[in-house]
Amino acid sequence: MSIITRRFITISKNQIFFLTNNYFNTVVTQKPITQSSTQPVKTLLTSSKCSHQRFVFQSSNEKKCWNCKAEIKKISNFICDKCRKLQDISEESDFFELLSLPRDFDIPSTKLTKIFRQLQTLVHPDKFGNKTEREQANSAEWSALINKAYKTLSHPLVRGQYLLKLHGVEMPHDNSALNKEFLLEMMEKNEEVDEAVSIEDLNSINEKIQEEIDSEIGKLKALFASNDLNGAKAVLVKMKYLMSIQSSIQAKLEKLVNG
Numbered sequence: 001m002s003i004i005t006r007r008f009i010t011i012s013k014n015q016i017f018f019l020t021n022n023y024f025n026t027v028v029t030q031k032p033i034t035q036s037s038t039q040p041v042k043t044l045l046t047s048s049k050c051s052h053q054r055f056v057f058q059s060s061n062e063k064k065c066w067n068c069k070a071e072i073k074k075i076s077n078f079i080c081d082k083c084r085k086l087q088d089i090s091e092e093s094d095f096f097e098l099l100s101l102p103r104d105f106d107i108p109s110t111k112l113t114k115i116f117r118q119l120q121t122l123v124h125p126d127k128f129g130n131k132t133e134r135e136q137a138n139s140a141e142w143s144a145l146i147n148k149a150y151k152t153l154s155h156p157l158v159r160g161q162y163l164l165k166l167h168g169v170e171m172p173h174d175n176s177a178l179n180k181e182f183l184l185e186m187m188e189k190n191e192e193v194d195e196a197v198s199i200e201d202l203n204s205i206n207e208k209i210q211e212e213i214d215s216e217i218g219k220l221k222a223l224f225a226s227n228d229l230n231g232a233k234a235v236l237v238k239m240k241y242l243m244s245i246q247s248s249i250q251a252k253l254e255k256l257v258n259g
């Protein structure tokens, strides 16, 4: 249980707003000091109109269905086993946990896509159109969260950066840590793209870069598997550059194709 800086503002008799820098990750079990009522904070917040306030106050060891109060097991995170009501979203779990995947870089894309589609079908807003307002709001929120998780985990660079972040490792914000040789190599690649005049030339450069990216992805699998986070970080920085060159190629190709 981590202690976080928190501030409670009483808006009205039954609305308490909670502010913190990263409230999505916040778990609160204590009552706010400003609260005078003997009623628990959670009960007060359930009646709040602001949807984002609901899940903030859910404690990880206190997961109960909002409707029938049955215990919500991890596996039935989305829908209550007993009353089948769609639960409030919980941002306590990371994207791997949300999609029932091991926290690993090496994820088969077919498996990821299959899980993503299954979950999107489960929480799809169309299925909750004639359900309670709370379920309608929940389905939109789950849907957005599952999309975000899929977007993050399906892209190797973004997935790698996300994994590093989960391990508390930040990507460098500038290129001061990069060696000259590497920067020179990237500069040459950029020049090659600048000088290319035909679709064929651009496609050929793109192919070479894609080969390099694929090779870096192979390295990342091994590095994350052996928990070499600094090694993974170095490869991710290189990948970021390669992918940025690919974007330039793509932009130039589009220009050429569209005249």
Ligand SMILES: [Zn+2]
Pocket: 065, 066, 067, 068, 069, 070, 080, 081, 082, 083, 084, 085
């Ligand atoms: Zn229930």
